[in-house]
Amino acid sequence: KAGVTQTPRYLIKTRGQQVTLSCSPISGHRSVSWYQQTPGQGLQFLFEYFSETQRNKGNFPGRFSGRQFSNSRSEMNVSTLELGDSALYLCASSKDLTEAFFGQGTRLTVV
């Protein structure tokens, strides 16, 4: 079966712009979470959605937001991009809340 799909794979944006990343979970998985991976901070939890509701949020500024659609697909938005937002953004889905399956990530570069 298909894994977690993230699009686009690579993005280059200018400081001050906004960006939207997309994540399609494994079929049947209703929980989607997002993580930011940087060399300095490692892997950090951004937020989690289940049935279109955000249930948990990490320690990130309000510029980071997300949403989930009725088909469980999720989007993450970052507004007013800063150089420090350059990172690999990972999405993970889960069916039974015991294990997360990760996508290949979106590499965002802010210049």
Added chain:
Amino acid sequence: AQSVSQHNHHVILSEAASLELGCNYSYGGTVNLFWYVQYPGQHLQLLLKYFSGDPLVKGIKGFEAEFIKSKFSFNLRKPSVQWSDTAEYFCAVWNSGGYQKVTFGTGTKLQVIP
């Protein structure tokens, strides 16, 4: 808040050497424990997981890990590493809190020299 500590940030081994990567976590409740591997330029892949039962868990590619509850540890081991094991390894904890949140360690970069 739970946290995960990985003691080794960068490990260099020769092929056929034995590997042990340390991992400690700080959550006292029921946890699910994982080791993920990230090969250069690739996504996170699950190596092995522990939910309950036998504390010695075997994963893919000859890796195993031992859960020691009294020490809050979940160390990763492999008897004989190969050049293809060069990657970054992440220990992770998922607390059974009813939602999906994984707390990762800072990762250990393993370099295996042929």
